[in-house]
Amino acid sequence: AQTVTQSQPEMSVQEAETVTLSCTYDTSESDYYLFWYKQPPSRQMILVIRQEAYKQQNATENRFSVNFQKAAKSFSLKISDSQLGDAAMYFCAYRPGGGADGLTFGKGTHLIIQP
Amino acid sequence: DVKVTQSSRYLVKRTGEKVFLECVQDMDHENMFWYRQDPGLGLRLIYFSYDVKMKEKGDIPEGYSVSREKKERFSLILESASTNQTSMYLCASITAGQGGNEQFFGPGTRLTVL
Numbered sequence: 001a002q003t004v005t006q007s008q009p010e011m012s013v014q015e016a017e018t019v020t021l022s023c024t025y026d027t028s029e030s031d032y033y034l035f036w037y038k039q040p041p042s043r044q045m046i047l048v049i050r051q052e053a054y055k056q057q058n059a060t061e062n063r064f065s066v067n068f069q070k071a072a073k074s075f076s077l078k079i080s081d082s083q084l085g086d087a088a089m090y091f092c093a094y095r096p097g098g099g100a101d102g103l104t105f106g107k108g109t110h111l112i113i114q115p
Numbered sequence: 116d117v118k119v120t121q122s123s124r125y126l127v128k129r130t131g132e133k134v135f136l137e138c139v140q141d142m143d144h145e146n147m148f149w150y151r152q153d154p155g156l157g158l159r160l161i162y163f164s165y166d167v168k169m170k171e172k173g174d175i176p177e178g179y180s181v182s183r184e185k186k187e188r189f190s191l192i193l194e195s196a197s198t199n200q201t202s203m204y205l206c207a208s209i210t211a212g213q214g215g216n217e218q219f220f221g222p223g224t225r226l227t228v229l
Binding site: 004006009033042043044045047050052091095097100101102103104105106107108 | 145146148150155156157158159160163165171173203205207211215217218220222223
């Protein structure tokens with residue numbers, strides 16, 4: 001079974017600084033996808049960024065980027081120029097390449113932005 | 116604008132009651148999911164469905180059942196609610212095909228069982 005581990009229950013960063021959230025995963029599959037979801041206090045889950053395992057290039061979305069290390073099974077999220085609106089729970093998630101499976105989530109990291 | 120809606124944001128029920136949580140999506144998605152979210156545990160998959168009348172167990176199906184009579188609607192049923200089922204329940208849907216497609220979530224139902 002796949003597992004996703006987020007080792008940082010809580011992180012704090014100053015506004016405008018950069019922060020990195022860690023995620024490791026375990027799978028025997030070769031074809032899979034990794035995601036970072038954000039859940040603000042409104043509770044609405046929002047997709048931040050996704051990575052296809054067979055793509056070497058790290059995904060980026062504006063201020064959000066990932067460091068995908070396939071051999072190490074590591075998938076960290078970097079948030080640059082942190083903004084107050086980035087404060088939320090962040091979940092790392094895994095999904096196999098095919099089929100109808102759901103996501104396997106990590107336990108989440110609570111990100112606090114200090115003004 | 117894509118949308119997944121859940122019938123209630125907050126729900127309070129008594130132990131032993133039968134509870135229905137409804138989820139509707141308007142994106143014509145084939146696959147639908149029910150997750151449970153607890154502090155410190157993240158989201159865990161309860162059940163999912165890849166077609167009408169089809170269902171598959173997720174990681175924590177005990178104490179739950181589901182129903183999918185129409186493509187757009189996926190119901191989670193607690194046959195006899197217990198206090199350990201007090202939690203946040205999130206519904207999601209995704210189009211069939213590549214695993215990298217975005218899974219869209221509803222706003223969640225916070226269920227309290229007294």
